[in-house]
Amino acid sequence: MDNVDNTDNSGLVIVDKPAGWTSHDVVGRMRRLARTRRVGHAGTLDPMATGVLVLGIGKATRLLGHLALTDKAYDATIRLGESTNTDDAEGEITATASAAGVADEALRAGVESLTGPIRQVPPQVSAIKVDGKRAYKMARKGEEVALAARPVTVHEFTITDVRREGDVIDVDASVTCSSGTYIRALARDLGARLGCGGHLTALRRTRVGPYDLGMARTLDRLAEKLEILPMADAVAAAxxxxxxxxxxxxxxxxxxxxxxxxxxxxxxxxxxxxxxxxxxxxxxxxxxxxxxxxxx
Incomplete structure (x- = not known):
């Protein structure tokens, strides 16, 4: 049990994270806006991703570990026909295979096979520790990282649009999943099941637990007016x-x-x-x- 001291502006800030920022970048910005070092986040978003990032200020940092375990929702774009070393568009293309022959029925079957309770191998470039070292640091040194498959649950994996152009297919999808699910890995595994490879080209987190985009504010707006969800309201919602x-x-x-x-x-x-x-x-x-x- 933690006894937590009082901080006047304790609460949650729901940020709409911009592309190109790390979660740590957003925490640093919020420390300056809230004028306190005591800021943390619940659930990392990759730099490429945008959308809901839940920050805790003051006493609310003690909520973050519990909030990080809640379900999350995303809008994603998956490119089939190209694989990368990071499983997303920030990496280097490592293999190509035409996806032109992938029928809509096969695409739907691939998505269905990745829905429900599944075992997922995290991306090589991830923050998971192996023998005390971060996997991404080992991968960037060219070391082969052996990551074990982990149980996760994909509650919803729905295709919302399909665009075909030459040898690649871009698939828009909405995903709702348990904590610890990598959307990059879903893109990789969908491509692998269809025999053409795949990677994530866009990701927007639309919800973390009860906190959604309707509650999120851009950093520019928060710089004009810092909107903090009070502790009592944050806990009652979650x-x-x-x-x-x-x-x-x-x-x-x-x-x-x-x-x-x-x-x-x-x-x-x-x-x-x-x-x-x-x-x-x-x-x-x-x-x-x-x-x-x-x-x-």
Whole structure:
């Protein structure tokens, strides 16, 4: 359990990340805008990608690890007929094979085979650690990186447009998936199943958990007016809510446990009689144990 100190502007900022920026670049910009070093993000977006990046400021940085585990949604463009060493357009083309003969039926079947619970090998150029080293650092040195397949769930993989030009096919798709799913790897694997190779050419994240593009703001707009989603609102949107009495509020504020309320295995937001956020708790063995306490 973490006891977290108070910060006046604690909360979440939902950023519409621009292309070409790393997630770390956005954190650095937000540190200057919010005038605090205490800024983090939930779930990295590659530099090429745009869209929803959830930032936590102050006490809200303690929420990020829990928010990173929620489902995410994307709009993607996959190019079939070309493979790259990064599985996206930022890498070098390593192989070409005409996709002109890939029928619409085969394309749909390929997408269906990558929908549902699957095992996915992460891209060679990824932040996953192998023997204590980041895979992307090893890959960029020319080292072969052996990454194990991991279980992920692709809830939705829907083709929205298909454009054929010569030997390549550009496929627009919408994807909803579990945390830890690489859309680059879906592009690679779709190309592999169709026998022509594939890579990701565009990616826009449209949702992280309950936070979507409608809530996101560009960095330019945030520079004009810093819009921070208050801690209580952020937690109420993302997790089940439990309102407690004054006596129970005192227990939670001091790190005490409460009887479980049957609100599920994931984090639960606990709120006091005045509506203030007290803590995130986890229900196990008949008790609600604090994960992080936010009460003064």
């Amino acid at each position: 997790f089940p809510r439990r309102d407690v009495s004054q006596d129970d509020a005192r227990k939670v504020a001091h790190g005490g446990r409460l009887p479980a309320a049957g609100l599920g295995p994931g984090p639960v937001g606990v709120f006091g009689p005045d509506g203030s956020l007290l803590a995130l708790v986890e229900e196990k063995g008949g008790a609600a144990r604090p994960l992080a306490v936010f009460a003064s």
